[in-house]
Amino acid sequence: MRAVCWTGRNSVEVRDVPEPSILSGRDAIVRVTSTAICGSDLHLVDGYVPSMENGDVLGHEFMGEVVEVGPDIAPDTLKVGDRVVVPFPIACGGCASCAAGLFSCCENSNPNAAIAEKLYGHPIAGIFGYSHLAGGYAGGQAEYVRVPFADVGPLKIESDLTDEQVLFLTDILPTGYMGAEMCEIESKDVVAVWGAGPVGQLAMDSARMLGAHEVIAIDREPYRLEMAAAAGHTTINFDEVDVRDRLMDLTAGRGPDKCIDAVGLEATHGATHLNAYDRAKQAVRLETDRPHALRQAIVACRSGGTVSVVGVYGGFIDKFPVGSWMNRSITLRTGQAHVHRYLEPLLRRIESGDLDPTRIITHHLPLEEAVHGYEIFKEKQDGCEKVILKP
Ligand code: NAD
Ligand code: ZN
Ligand code: ZN
Known part of the structure; x- marks a missing residue:
């Protein structure tokens, strides 16, 4: 599949990478329909957030269709065909931080916590496409993405709101x-x-x-x-x-x-x-x-x-x-946003018209043109405020 990869400091490329597969019973695979470039991605590209490796897949703002679920996920929770937005922090739902609503501080979502311990003096939670410091998870600027703890994070969108209306629930x-x-x-x-x-x-x-x-x-x-x-x-x-x-x-x-x-x-x-x-x-x-x-x-x-x-x-x-x-x-x-807390209430705010996040979208590009998207967003060219990528 095609994916946006970090290929060195100030360098991204769209490359062929292997498709993700289910690794744990609580995983799901999502076929990405829309994904966005975030200011946080610029910190990774700049190298100010360290610990990216050549070929790492970027992206933590994405939504799409569930195409596969792990055996531990009940069908009434999530099933193939569901349309979902996925929060950028990866959270287990069961640790003390998750129980306190501090989803972006989950204690079980970063298998590489030692890397952050060494650099920052404390562990950080897992985030999609956000360096080995945050778990080394492949991101969602790709055709498909593996979503861990998929029984906790994804929010099903059952109305006919457009991707553009709900995509930013993932993060910004x-x-x-x-x-x-x-x-x-x-x-x-x-x-x-x-x-x-x-x-x-x-x-x-x-x-x-x-x-x-x-x-x-x-x-x-x-x-x-x-x-x-x-x-x-x-x-x-x-x-x-x-x-x-x-x-x-x-x-x-x-x-x-x-x-x-x-x-x-x-x-x-x-x-x-x-x-x-x-x-x-x-x-x-x-x-x-x-x-x-x-x-x-x-x-x-x-x-x-x-x-x-x-x-x-x-x-x-x-x-x-x-x-x-x-x-x-x-x-x-x-804090990093505790996105899970806000999904339902902010979805209601979008439905009621209290918030219209689409007002900031200035560019729609095919995933293949992601390099151009990064450039105009980073350099503030062509009136760029927010880029949506379509795989
Ligand atoms: P962005 O880079 O598009 O926006 C940053 C803006 O700040 C730019 O328009 C820039 O011109 C402006 N700026 C730079 N220096 C300034 C200064 N001294 N005074 C006023 N403005 C200044 O990025 P974004 O996508 O809007 O993200 C903004 C920040 O939020 C980033 O640091 C990003 O990593 C962070 N972020 C945090 C979370 C979280 O969970 N806490 C989530 C998403 C993004
Ligand atoms: Zn972001
Ligand atoms: Zn947790």
Whole structure:
């Protein structure tokens, strides 16, 4: 079958790879009908999230049709022919973390937990197409994918909603929503969102849906800011103005009540799992290139406010503004999205029209053209916000 493979730093290729097969009684095989490229894939391509190997299949946002199920899956749970969206975190459903609803912290889904232990000092859970650090699972930017714990993760779509309407339930819609939910938004709140990428846009819409008084989008890409403005959000271009000054102007000098970091590693200065050369190169590029989103969010947030971090980080970051955080009673919340929790409620929100995640789709490409898709998404060319790939 054809699949999008990581073939080295800043290099992806569509290759022939063996089709997946059932390896455990709780597996299913899904024939992928739609899959998307995520900002998290860019961290893998960049090499900022380490431990990819040549030929690894990328992709953790995918949906499709069940074509095979393992012997331990009851037919009323999942059967051949079911149409499903699949959450990006792989979760067993039975460990203490899963029982607490912390599905992206599952304790049983990463057979290679020792790799993360060694690099980060702690294990991380399994994620599709997300390096050997996260279990080494083949991803869903492919014709077929093996889904472990398929009796826990996949959500059946039984209505006639299009793939485009439900695909983002796999990741970026729950992620954006969780970013807003962690803010415990009140009706008077001004919510500032760093990053007007796909995750940021859906965090903005979620913040408004949860009752925010005003939502402010911060980015440097004019077309992404225009997309946020078209959805009714206020915008700040960080290339044109000082972000903190502008936020103070907009909030009578107090700062936003709630801040969401939907940028992540792109803005990190030196994650310590990188070697010295990469750290230096990254630090130089970023010190001269753009402000640091997370630092800026902590320093700009009003005293007593919340900074909610859904941008992905790994390893350690330097120059954490601990004084601003501590002295001003800022609450920091974060996590990989616990997607399973949000599947049903957010499906209802899509059905009712409260959320329309399709507004961010700018490109549909055949899987064969994935390399072009990665390029325009990474380089912000051709107005690219979100690419859907069709195997
Ligand atoms: P993206 O790369 O398309 O968007 C990031 C945006 O941030 C870009 O538009 C970029 O111009 C902007 N940006 C860069 N530096 C900035 C700064 N200093 N201030 C403001 N904006 C800045 O990616 P995406 O798909 O929207 O994903 C965003 C982040 O969310 C990534 O780190 C991704 O890994 C992460 N993510 C997390 C989860 C989770 O479960 N927590 C899930 C999906 C994605
Ligand atoms: Zn993703
Ligand atoms: Zn678990």
